[in-house]
Amino acid sequence: MTNPDEQAKLASKLMEPVSRIVGKHAVVLAPMLNNGTAMTQSALSNDAAVTTVASYCYALLPGLVRMAVKEPAFISFVLANRVKLLGKLAPGHAGAAG
Template identity: 50%
Template sequence: MHADASGLTDKLAAPMNAIVSRHRAALMPMLGGSGPAARAALENDEAVRKVAMFCYPLLPGIVRLAVKEHSFVNFVMNNRQHLLSRLTVDTPSAA
C-alpha cells in the first residue's frame, strides 16, 4: 500500500503544485485569506476538503481519468501540509 501512496504522490504533486501556484487568489479565501489564517485552516478538514474539491476539476484530464475525485481528496487531506504550504506563506499583494 505504501508503494501505491508513493505512486499517487508522484502523479499528483506536480499538477497540484501548478494549480496552487496559478489559483492562489481563488484558494486563499477558502483557507481564511492570510498566511496565519491559512495555516490554521490546514487543520480544518472541511476547509482542506473544499480546496481539494476546487482543485480536482483543474487537474489535467488524463490525471482525472486515472485518479477519481474521492482518491484525490483523500490524497490532499493526507498531504495537506506539503501540498498547500505555498498558500500559507505570506506574500506581498500584487494588486
C-alpha cells in the same frame, strides 16, 4: 488506498500538477481555506476547508489525470499532503511547501 506503495505512486504523479494549480490559483484558493478571513496555520488543520480546496483543484486537473485518479482518492491525497501542497497559502508554512 491504504497501501504505502499506491500512495507513493499517486504522490509522484500528482505532486507537480497540484503544486502548479495551487500556485496559479492561489488568489482563489486562499480564501477557501479560511472563509475569506486572514490566513492562519490552523486553516490547514480544517479538514472541511482543505476538502473544499481539493475539490476545486480536482476540477482543474488535466482530463487524463481525472480519468486515472478518482475524486475521493485525490481528496485523500490532498488531506494527507496538505502542508506540502497548500502550505504556501498559509503564513508560516512557506518553507514547507517546496
